[in-house]
Amino acid sequence: MVITMKLVKTEDKLPISYPSEGAAGKTGTWRLERPIVNNEMCTRCYLCEIYCPGNVITVDKEGAHIDYNYCKGCGICVKVCPKNAIKMEPEEE
Amino acid sequence: MSTLELKKEKKVMTGNHAVAYAVKLSKAQIISAYPITPQTSIVEKLSEFIEKGEMNARIIKVESEHSALAAVYGAAIAGARAFTATSSHGLLYMHEWVHWFSRARIPAVMAVVSRTIGPPWNIWPDHSDFMDQRDSGWIMSYAMDNQEVFDLVIQAFKVSEDPSVYLPAMVGLEGFILGGTSMPVEIPEENSVLDFLGERRQPYSVADEIISVGNLTSPEETEQIQMGIQNAMGRAREVIKKVDEEFGRVFGRSYGGLASCYKCGDAKYVVVTMGAWSGDALGAIDLLRDNGIDAGLLRIRYVRPFPIEEVREALSNARLGIVFDRSLSFGGFGQLYSDIASSIIGSGTKKNLVNVISGLGGVNISSDDFVQAIKSIIESYESEGYVHPFLWYHQGEVMKYQHIKT
The missing domain is CATH 3.40.50.970 (Thiamin diphosphate (ThDP)-binding fold, Pyr/PP domains)
Structure with a gap:
C-alpha cells in the first residue's frame, strides 16, 4: 500500500484582520437601561457624541441618534447632556 | 549595471x-x-x-x-x-x-x-x-x-x-x-x-x-x-x-549562498564553523593540508534558514565532521551541531560527527589552536575508530564529558 502525504499549503496566512461591524456580536444586547433622547430639548452641542465610549451616537441637524445595536447603556451621555435631554429607561425583556 | x-x-x-x-x-x-x-x-x-x-x-x-x-x-x-x-x-x-x-x-x-x-x-x-x-x-x-x-x-x-x-x-x-x-x-x-x-x-x-x-x-x-x-x-x-x-x-562578490566551502570536495575531515573565527579556521585548513591531512572548512553563513542541503553535500564524502560551536545549549549540544546532525539524519545517511565547544566568553582561538584541536580529534578517531561526540577545547586541551556515553 502506498500512502501519499499532502504537501503543506504554500499560501501564507498573515496575522492581520480588518475591522467589520458586529464582528464580536451585537453588544447592544448587554444593555440593562436604554438612553432615550428628547430631540426637542437637544441643542445639538455634540457632547454626547464626543463622550460616548462606544462611538454609537451621531448628532445631526435632526438631533442625537443612538445606534441601539451597539449601545451598552452606560449612561455617560445622560451625565454629560447640559440640557438633561437624555433619560435612562429600563430595558424591557 | x-x-x-x-x-x-x-x-x-x-x-x-x-x-x-x-x-x-x-x-x-x-x-x-x-x-x-x-x-x-x-x-x-x-x-x-x-x-x-x-x-x-x-x-x-x-x-x-x-x-x-x-x-x-x-x-x-x-x-x-x-x-x-x-x-x-x-x-x-x-x-x-x-x-x-x-x-x-x-x-x-x-x-x-x-x-x-x-x-x-x-x-x-x-x-x-x-x-x-x-x-x-x-x-x-x-x-x-x-x-x-x-x-x-x-x-x-x-x-x-x-x-x-x-x-x-x-x-x-x-x-x-x-x-x-x-x-x-x-x-x-x-x-x-x-x-x-x-x-x-x-x-x-x-x-x-x-x-x-x-x-x-x-x-x-x-x-x-x-x-x-x-x-x-x-x-x-x-x-x-x-x-x-x-x-x-x-x-563583484558572491559567497556561495547559505554556506561557503573551502577545500570540502576531497576533504576526509570537514570542519564546520561560523563567524569571525572561520578566518582562523581557514588558516588552520591550510596548515593541516601542509601536514598531509585532508581537511576542509564548511562555513555556515546562515543559521536560519539552515543550509540543510549544503551541509549534506559538504559532508557527503567526509569520514568525520568536526563542528565547532561558539555557543552552547546547556545540557544539550552546540546549536550548529544539533542542526547539522538533524540535517544529516534527515538524509538517511550515517556520519561520524563530533561537537567541539570552544571560544565561549570570548576566549581567543587562533589558527594554531584549531590545528591542535583538530589534529588530536583526528588522531583519536583514527586510532580508536570512534570519537566522543561532545568535546570542549579549552586552553590548549581537548576534553570530554564523562556523563555523555559514547
Whole structure:
C-alpha cells in the first residue's frame, strides 16, 4: 500500500484582520437601561457624541441618534447632556 | 549595471562602521536603537551621517532596547525601511519584540554585534546572544569579515523585503573582533545599492489601510500562520542564493549562498564553523593540508534558514565532521551541531560527527589552536575508530564529558 502525504499549503496566512461591524456580536444586547433622547430639548452641542465610549451616537441637524445595536447603556451621555435631554429607561425583556 | 562600470572606493573601517555605511546606502528611513557596548558606534556613525546631511533618515530615541525594536516595528509596519542594532543583554531585553516582528511578517534589518551573555559581566564575544534568537523566525546570517558585514546588511534588506519571504533579518558580527577592528571595505557609489534593493516592499501597511495586527484568532489559524513562516523560510533558501548571485554580478562578490566551502570536495575531515573565527579556521585548513591531512572548512553563513542541503553535500564524502560551536545549549549540544546532525539524519545517511565547544566568553582561538584541536580529534578517531561526540577545547586541551556515553 502506498500512502501519499499532502504537501503543506504554500499560501501564507498573515496575522492581520480588518475591522467589520458586529464582528464580536451585537453588544447592544448587554444593555440593562436604554438612553432615550428628547430631540426637542437637544441643542445639538455634540457632547454626547464626543463622550460616548462606544462611538454609537451621531448628532445631526435632526438631533442625537443612538445606534441601539451597539449601545451598552452606560449612561455617560445622560451625565454629560447640559440640557438633561437624555433619560435612562429600563430595558424591557 | 555591470561590475566594471560601477565606481567603488576602498575605506579602512571597523565592522560597526561597515554596518552603518551599508544602512546609509540602503537608504534606511527610520533608525531606533539604545546604546550598548559593543554596538554603539553603529548608531553613532548613523547619527553622524544624518547630522551632516549625508543621510535622509530619522533616529527615534528610546529608553530601552525593548522600545527600540518596538519603534522600529511601528516604523516598518507603516512602510519605512527601518533598522536597529544591539548586543548581548540588549538583545535579550528586546526578545519579546523579536518574536512579534517575525510572526507579523514585517521586513526590517537588525545588526547583532555579539557579546557574551553575563554574568560574569564581560565585553568579549561569543555566539550566545545571537543563538538565543534562533527559534524566533528571523532570517539569521553571520559574517566572517568586515566586507562580508557590509555585503550581508545590504543583502538582508533585499532578502527580508522579497515578497516570497517577508521576514525580518538579523546580521551577526562579533563585537571587537569585527565590530571594533579596522579592515579595508569596498564601498560602491551612493545610488547603486538603492538600485539593487529597489523600493521598500512589505505584505501590508497600516498607513494604507485600517487593519489590526495580531488579534485573537483560532488555534487552527494560529498554527497556519506558523506554517506560513516555515514555508517562507523554505523559499528564503532560494532567494538568499539568488540575491547572493545577483550581488556578485553587480558588486563583484558572491559567497556561495547559505554556506561557503573551502577545500570540502576531497576533504576526509570537514570542519564546520561560523563567524569571525572561520578566518582562523581557514588558516588552520591550510596548515593541516601542509601536514598531509585532508581537511576542509564548511562555513555556515546562515543559521536560519539552515543550509540543510549544503551541509549534506559538504559532508557527503567526509569520514568525520568536526563542528565547532561558539555557543552552547546547556545540557544539550552546540546549536550548529544539533542542526547539522538533524540535517544529516534527515538524509538517511550515517556520519561520524563530533561537537567541539570552544571560544565561549570570548576566549581567543587562533589558527594554531584549531590545528591542535583538530589534529588530536583526528588522531583519536583514527586510532580508536570512534570519537566522543561532545568535546570542549579549552586552553590548549581537548576534553570530554564523562556523563555523555559514547
